[in-house]
Amino acid sequence: MREQDFLNHFLKRGYFKKHAKVVLALSGGLDSMFLFKVLSTYQKELEIELILVHVNHKQRVESDWEEQELRKLAAEAELPIYISNFSGEFSEARARDFRYDFFQEVMKKTGATALVTAHHADDQVETRSEERFSRNAETDIVCR
Numbered sequence: 132m133r134e135q136d137f138l139n140h141f142l143k144r145g146y147f148k149k150h151a152k153v154v155l156a157l158s159g160g161l162d163s164m165f166l167f168k169v170l171s172t173y174q175k176e177l178e179i180e181l182i183l184v185h186v187n188h189k190q191r192v193e194s195d196w197e198e199q200e201l202r203k204l205a206a207e208a209e210l211p212i213y214i215s216n217f218s219g220e221f222s223e224a225r226a227r228d229f230r231y232d233f234f235q236e237v238m239k240k241t242g243a244t245a246l247v248t249a250h251h252a253d254d255q256v257e258t259r260s261e262e263r264f265s266r267n268a269e270t271d272i273v274c275r
Contacts, residue, residue, distance in 0.1 A: 137169045150245035153179045159197040162249035183212040186230045213237045
């Protein structure tokens with residue numbers, strides 16, 4: 132799919148119709164960077180204000196470099212970015228809980244009503260976390 136196809140899909144489905152402020156979770160991976168490109172390019176057409184979030188899990192040598200690159204990307208796009216660093220004993224479950232707690236905190240602080248994350252549709256654990264988050268935060272998960 133091309134960027135225009137995604138824009139048309141978002142508009143047709145009305146994903147952002149009720150959401151003026153949207154938080155986009157950036158991992159630095161291909162999926163989230165593609166979503167960043169589409170959403171930042173078409174903010175005006177989608178009628179959204181984009182807010183970026185990133186969690187540095189500190190688990191790879193590249194983690195700090197990726198964080199700095201995302202800060203630069205946000206500055207170049209003139210978008211706010213909120214970053215948090217995971218600490219403590221690492222596990223996928225702890226990291227996931229930390230992420231979604233942080234996302235919820237940023238949404239409350241900024242008044243955002245939607246969270247966009249990028250992950251594979253077959254990632255059932257992440258999907259369940261989103262469902263729990265959505266119920267607890269009274270917000271919508273608009274895209275996977």
